[in-house]
Amino acid sequence: MTVQVLDVGKETVDYLRDESRKEGHAEKIVFPESRNEVVESLQMATQKGWPVTLQGSRTGITGGCVPEGGLILNLSRMNAVGEVEDRRLSVQPGALLSDIYSVAQAEGLFFPPDPTETTASIGGMVATNASGARSFHYGSIRNWIQALEVVLAHGETIRIERGVHQAKGLDFQLGKIKGTLPRLKIPEVKTAAGYFVKPDMDLVDLFIGAEGTLGVVTEIIIKLWPLPKKRVGLVSFFPSEEEALDFVIFLREAGSSISPIAIEFLDDQSLELLRQTPSDLLELNPDFHTAIYFEYEGDVPNIVVEKAGEAIDCWIAESDHELDVLKQFRHAIPEAINQLIADRKRVKLGTDMSVPDGQLKKVMQLYRKGLAEAGLEYVIFGHMGNNHVHVNILPHSLAEVETGKVLYLDWAKQIIKMKGSISAEHGIGKLKIEFLELMQGREGIHKMRKLKQLFDPDRLLNPGNLF
Ligand SMILES: Cc1cc2nc3c(=O)[nH]c(=O)nc-3n(C[C@H](O)[C@H](O)[C@H](O)COP(=O)(O)OP(=O)(O)OC[C@H]3O[C@@H](n4cnc5c(N)ncnc54)[C@H](O)[C@@H]3O)c2cc1C
Known part of the structure; x- marks a missing residue:
């Protein structure tokens, strides 16, 4: 035995939680x-x-x-980043997004998925099918994974490559495992809710977004993309949410030649939270109600410049430094929320749902009405290009946590009716199991369990995730 097995004690107590503030328990921990x-x-x-x-x-x-008991297998020490070859990069699962960015940039390339938090590991990003602002144009991380090495629960290692290992219809074979993929309801929106399956699929996609329930990802070959010669970031400030949403619809519908690569949204409460957060970032005038951040690779089309001119104000960032400041401005919101929740010692109630394009205004009305009636404090921000915002309820008391949960469940039901997804990018984990069951039904969950059983017959891996 070469790997050192440690008891979980005072020094390792941090490994019992993640950014959701949920706390678990375990007896042993290893850092392979x-x-x-x-x-x-x-x-x-x-x-x-x-x-x-x-x-x-x-x-x-x-x-x-x-x-939830047993052994923690922490992959942070398997963090090597290889060399770029033919726009491909081999990385170990613990490699950080920030390290991947640096290596790619040195070669004049970049890695399009950008899930805001650059300390995330690539293994975690693969497991949750992470995405971020630029996913509006470049899609989720799924689109940028060429191959995976996966160790299955009993220790068998399999290597799966896109374009090579594919299902025949719904039948598949991987290593010694042979089976039939289930038919599941997968909405036609940005989604990270449960297993991804479809006939003739690339089998690598089965493990992307599987939240570590099918195997341990131990090596990843990612695809990189040429760095654009020019990037321009803009933030337009509108006097009302209605006008901001109309601007989003204009950006999306005026044709692909003017479409930005990212469209992000910050509501009035987000701007208020930023005003109250001590920072030397840019100053927000009191009449700024709602903000839309959008980004171009290359020049901003004239028609967009004209339209953006109708807003109260528009910040433009063209140098790397200016773009960084705008990114920090955007990133400051989830960080401020996390800090506020930590100060209040409450659990975070944050939604991660997406809907089809035509339902954008309807879903925003649904959120606003519910929040106003419940009298809860909240902020709404996120990836508006994909009709995917995070409603963060900021409860002051346990009673408000319970009210927020009831509201959240009602929204999930409505969003399923709108043919949306109950998780667009964060995954289900242990907190959204009830919603996944609403979306897939008991039968869908049963089919997913049967699929897991093929890869992990003793149900050892990530118990409590998904179902
Ligand atoms: C401020 C902030 C902003 C964020 N913004 C975004 C955003 O814009 N978009 C987005 O998608 N996410 C966002 N996130 C969420 C988070 O960063 C992502 O979910 C990220 O992909 C998790 O990576 P991680 O390394 O921290 O994984 P962990 O939190 O450690 O694990 C996540 C899941 O992956 C599994 N896992 C980890 N490693 C492996 C492996 N090697 N093999 C198999 N399974 C594994 C774990 O068991 C777990 O189920 C944000 C988080 C924060 C704190």
Whole structure:
């Protein structure tokens, strides 16, 4: 045995939680430094019957890496980043997004997925099918994964490559595992809710977004893209939400030649929170009600410049430094929310749902009405290009937490009726199981469990995630 098995105690107590603030429990923890040590750890867990919880950087917000007893398998020390070859980069799962950005940039390339939090690990991002602002144009991380190496629960290693390992209809074989994929309801919107399956699929996609329930990702080959010669970031401030939403619809509908690569939204409460957060970032005038951040690669089309001119004000960032300031401005919101929730010692109630284009205004009305009637404090921000905002309820009391939960459940039901997804990018983890069941029905959950059983017959991996 080469991997060191540690008892979970005072020094390792941080490994019992993630950014959701959910707290778990575990007896043992390992920090493998190689695939062999992952295999060894899994074989030991199988022998002892320990459940295993996988961890990357623990920036997840659905409790996915929060353990429910047994062994924590933390992959942060497997963080090597290889060399770029033919716009491909091989990385270990613990590599941080910030490290990948640096290596790619040195080669005049970039990695399009940008889930805001650059300390996230690539293994965690693969497991949650993460996305971010630029996913409006570039799609989720799924589009940028060429191949995976995965260690299955009993220690078998499989390598799966896009374009090579594919299902035949719904039948598939991977290593020694042969099976039939279930038919599941997958909405035609941005989604990270449960297993991704479709006939003739690339089997690598089965593991992307599976939240560590099918195997441990131990190596990833990512695809990179040429760095654009020019990037321009803009923030337009509107006097009302209605006008801001009309601007989003204009950006989306005026044709692909003027479409930006990102469209982000900050509501009046987000701007208010930023005004109250001590920072030397840009100053927000009191008449700014709602903000839309949007980004271009290359020049901003004239028609957009004219339309943006109708807003109260528009900030433009063209240099790397100016773009960084705008990014920090955007990132300051989830960070301020997390701080506020931590200060209030409350759980975070944050939505992650998306709807089809035609339902954008309807879903915003649904949120506003529910929040106003319940009298809750909140902020709404997020990836408006994909009709995907995060409504963050900021409860003052346990009673408000309960009111917020009831509201959240009602929204989930309405969003399923609108053919949306109950999780667009954060995944289900341990906090949204009820919503996944609403979306997939009991039968869908049963089919997913059966699929998991093929890869993990003793149900050792990430118990409590998804179902
Ligand atoms: C301020 C802030 C902003 C954020 N913004 C975004 C955003 O814009 N978009 C977005 O998508 N997310 C966002 N997130 C959420 C989070 O950063 C992502 O979910 C991220 O992908 C998690 O990566 P991680 O390394 O921290 O994973 P963890 O939190 O450690 O784990 C997440 C899940 O992946 C599993 N896992 C981890 N490593 C492996 C592995 N090697 N093999 C198999 N399973 C594994 C875990 O078991 C768990 O289920 C944000 C988080 C914060 C704190």
